[in-house]
Amino acid sequence: MKGPGQRSTNALVVLILATMPFWMQYVGGYTELATQVLVMALAAMSLNFLLGFTGTLSFGHAAYFGLGGYGVAMIIKYIAPSTPLGILVGVAVGTIAAMVIGALIIKLRGVYFAMVTIAFGQVFFFIAFRWNSVTGGDDGLTNWKRQALDLGFTRVELLDHALTFYYFVLLIFLLAAACMALILRSPFGRTLLAIRENERKARFLGIPVEHHLWLSFVISCAFCSLAGTLYALLNNFIDPRALYWGQSGNFVIMAVLGGMRSFWGPLVGAAIFVVLQDFISSRTENWMSFVGLFFVLIVLFFPRGVLGMIRRRSSQ
Amino acid sequence: MDRKAPPLKANRRNVLKAGLAVGAAQLAGPFIINARGEEPVKIGLDNPLTGTYAAVGKNELIGCQLAIEQINAKGGILGRHAELVVEDSTSGDSSTAVQKARKLIDRDKVNFLLGNVNSALALAMADVSSEKKVLHIVPGGHTDAVTGATCHWNVFRVCNTTQMEANAVAPALIKNAGKKWYFITPDYAFGHTLQSGLEKAGTRLGYTKLGADLTPLGTTDFSSYLIKAEAAKPDVIIFLTQGDDMINALKQAVQFGLDKRVHLAGAQQELEALEGLPPEARIGTWVFEWYWNQPNVPHVAEFVAAIKKKTGRVPTARTWFGFASTWSCALAANHAKSLDAIKMAKALQGFELPPEVGLMPDKAFYRAGQNQLIGSLFVGNAQAKGSAPDDLFHVAEVVHGKEAAGTLEESGCKMTWPA
Amino acid sequence: MSQLILFNLFNGLIVGAFYALMALGLSLILNLSGVINFAHGGFLALGAYIAYTLMPYVGFWGALLIAPFLTAFLGIIIERLLIRRLYGRDPLYSLLLTFGLAYIFEDVSRYIWGAQSVPFIVPGFLTKPLSNSLFFLTGYRVFMVVLVAIAVAALFYILNRTRLGMRIRAGTMDLETVSTLGVNVRVLRNLNFGLGIFLAGLAGVLAAGLLGLQPTIGTSLIMPSFVAIIVGGLGSLPGTLLGGLLIGVASGLTTVFFPSATEAVMYVMMGLVLLLRPRGLLGEEGRL
Secondary structure (H helix, E strand, C coil): CCHHHHHHHHHHHHHHHHHHHHHHHHHCCCHHHHHHHHHHHHHHHHHHHHHCCCCCCCCCCHHHHHHHHHHHHHHHHHHCCCHHHHHHHHHHHHHHHHHHHHHHHCCCCHHHHHHHHHHHHHHHHHHHHHCHHHHCHHHCECCCCCCCEECCCCEECCCCCHHHHHHHHHHHHHHHHHHHHHHHHCHHHHHHHHHHHCHHHHHHCCCCHHHHHHHHHHHHHHHHHHHHHHHHHHHCCECHHHHCHHHHHHHHHHHHHHCCCCCCHHHHHHHHHHHHHHHHHHHCCCHHHHHHHHHHHHHHHCCCHHHHHHHHHHHC | CCCCCCHHHHHHHHHHHHHHHHHHHHHHCCCCCCCCCCCCEEEEEEECCCCCCHHHHHHHHHHHHHHHHHHHHCCCECCECEEEEEEECCCCCHHHHHHHHHHHHHCCCCCEEECCCCHHHHHHHHHHHHHHCCEEEECCCCCHHHHCCCCCCCEEECCCCHHHHHHHHHHHHHHHHCCEEEEEEECCHHHHHHHHHHHHHHHHCCCEEEEEEEECCCCCCCHHHHHHHHHCCCCEEEECCCHHHHHHHHHHHHHCCHHHCCEEEECECCHHHHHHCCHHHCCCEEEECCCCCCCCCCCHHHHHHHHHHHHCCCCCHHHHHHHHHHHHHHHHHHHHCCCCHHHHHHHHCCCECCHHHHCCCCCCEEECCCCEEECEEEEEEECCCCCCCCCCEEEEEEEEHHHHCCCHHHHCCCCCCCC | CHHHHHHHHHHHHHHHHHHHHHHHHHHHHHHHHCCCCCCHHHHHHHHHHHHHHHHHHHHHHHHHHHHHHHHHHHHHHHHHHCHHHHCCCCHHHHHHHHHHHHHHHHHHHHHHHCCCCECCCCCHHHHCECCCCCCCCEHHHHHHHHHHHHHHHHHHHHHHHCHHHHHHHHHHHCHHHHHHCCCCHHHHHHHHHHHHHHHHHHHHHHHHHHCCECCCCCHHHHHHHHHHHHHHCCCCHHHHHHHHHHHHHHHHHHHHHCHHHCCHHHHHHHHHHHHHCCCCCCCCCCCC
8 A cells, every 4th residue: 555556546546536527428327327436435445444454344334324324414404504514413423323333243253243233234224214203214305405515715516516516525535535545554554454364363462452343343334424425415315225234235245346455446346336237227127136146256256356356467 | 266177167157158148138138119210209217127116117117118109100209209218216215216317317318207106206306307307207106295295397197196096085985894994004105195185085074093003114014003903993994005015914904804803995006916915805995096997988998908918917007107107298299399398398287188098987187287187086896806807896986086186275286387 | 902912922923933934044054154145035035936836736735845845955056056165265255145146036036926916825724813802813823833833843853863963063063073074064064055945945935825925025034034143142043043032022012012113122132132142142152
């Protein structure tokens, strides 16, 4: 994650993302799809913070994604028509939930951890699904819209300007990515890698493993709920499906598809997954079989993901 | 990868390849009904093809397809070829439905938008279509708001409002089943408005509400609700659930023998659900919004035969919703002699569907100022066996929508047109 | 009121027995192979559809007998072709694979049998309530509980008394030792997977008699099974059984007082168990 090679990769990524709305139509996309790629990429990268860099699989990240979405939607609908305030509250709600759940489950490992994260994710799904008077239940939370940004000297309209909104999301995405990269480069991030490689050894070295895992879980969920707030703003809508475990599965496959061990891997995975799903589901009503087959093929033939393969080939 | 793959592996890979080839063939076959000649007129259908509402969504799609064939056979829309562009909205994921609506409008540049079965998704799509000023017809999402409190100048609806269904069926419920009602209501917009519609209609007729339980969409085990409902000793348990929830609820109620103790009935019922029920559970008083067995209404038999030829089964109300919606697009354009959304929406105000599209005893028309189609409602009883294997409903009475629709003021729609 | 509670208590037990049947199959596979089988609900649906397809030829009883075996056979083939390749790799991969399979199963069921519910008809004498006052005790529900009890008894008999079962149990505790003792672990895991899927197939046939049979029939049943395993304790089959019954009863009782928390109560129970006894009610020490 250092050196001139990494720096030029980063520059390339920023360049590609900055120009995406202009070439997206040539690969069958549209501006909103580009925005969706960014949102999903942020969610997958936040999941990968835990999966790829701490070595812990959460299959319940959709819960925090959805909490962020409901946070921003409820603030704008019920409290104050402010997009930044909504985002802040959305992230706070997701983070607080992660702190509580994290404390409950941090002693568990491996497959058991994954299972419990799914099950806890469902708690939030059912709250959103059943608490009709507040969350709108199965119908979702409607009749609110993303609000213009008031920067003091000027107002930035986001609602009818798909392109402006794209760059708004891109800005947040890059800031979040930079934060994650900084955390991973810090001594704390190094410790997480050590835990991933050998938890027992890390423990012998006196690292408070549980505490570190908890913190890593909370950070990961915080970024995921940030992605969730952007998702709700993108659609002007949030419904319980955003919290469903199927969504969590999609995040995991994006991370794996792109390459869990590389920082930008999940971005690549999200781009491929989102565009491909959009493409297939417009062409056949049996798209679920194709998505399922896609999962199977990746697991069997590309377990290292796209970037993992490229890296391996270039090092040979 | 292993370079020297053992034979078994190679075989399996061949199988996989074959599978992929089959898949690719399916992908290559366009989902779009093909275009010919100059730029076609596009109708975008954003409706569920997977999940809970897949069955009804599929039937609406078939109706749309038949209409497109007929439209093109009769000279197309403004002399241009008509084309249907289909997107799976999924059954409950509103963000997918909204994204697909944007995609249809922004990228595929459709002239019309159709959908959605799910009322909540229909409302979400209406936000998009009115923002983008595209003529939007909702084939089968029933909640009142679509042509009520949140009506839009560009959003029309073919199926009835829940209030209309409630008004149509309430007298028959009282007559056939009694005045003490207990509701089993699905916990989403459709269920809430249907129940309050029945309460309003019931109050006028002097009913008593003994209780109501809200069941979440996708409930599989209804026994605890049924136990509670039975304990209240009503004359009738009113099932407002739909689709699989309707099937589960009725199937279990009949297994409990509740049909021998109280009446089991409801409001909206569909052929799709009756077909999924075991014969002994095909009971009760209901309202159908369209029925295939109308021997005395012209053109219905041809429509039934055309659909049977396509699918081997009789059309359901859903098939007709899709059919009438798609035809409405073509009629609006040809009537307005324009593809301009405002002109077409104006042309549809008070517009009467021709008999070969309306296919019901009463003349169906879009009520001006509300954009709601008003036609006939079919009140009657479900039956285990009828004149034909698909004849699972006995129509006792046809109610004209005019009598069930209430006044324009009651609908709550205050329409504003763009300047 | 007390009658209402009693009714729902019974009903909870019936539902719980059903969750337990599903969860036992999942648990078997998880314990020996470390695979969370997301496709379990898909196998359940397939079992039900196979029974539906066979019924015109062999009748309800024949279908009830044959369908679970056919489903298990399908499970064995899938394990052999796909899942086997992932043993020893990060559990993440088997999870994703079965997740993908769940998608495929749902779609294939819809493709073959249609999206619409199909009527699954059980023998008439089973569909009547046993007594007028206890009307919720239908013949079918009692039959279901009896069949679940028989299946569970048979399962525990197999595990405790037969050679295969003892190997499975031994493998659950220490796979390496079992392997060095000359047991073919691949075959063992294969058969164990089939056993788990057999239970899913059986659950499917039973469910189809009670619920509408459509492609998503298994989806709503899989999460309670997860919770049953976690509450009961990982690695313990009696725990899974207990967990299933407990959450069934808990959600049954909740419906009386606070219906909208019917599902949530399961997860609250899970949270409490994790807080007070992280390894689950009957879970073994050191299996986390």
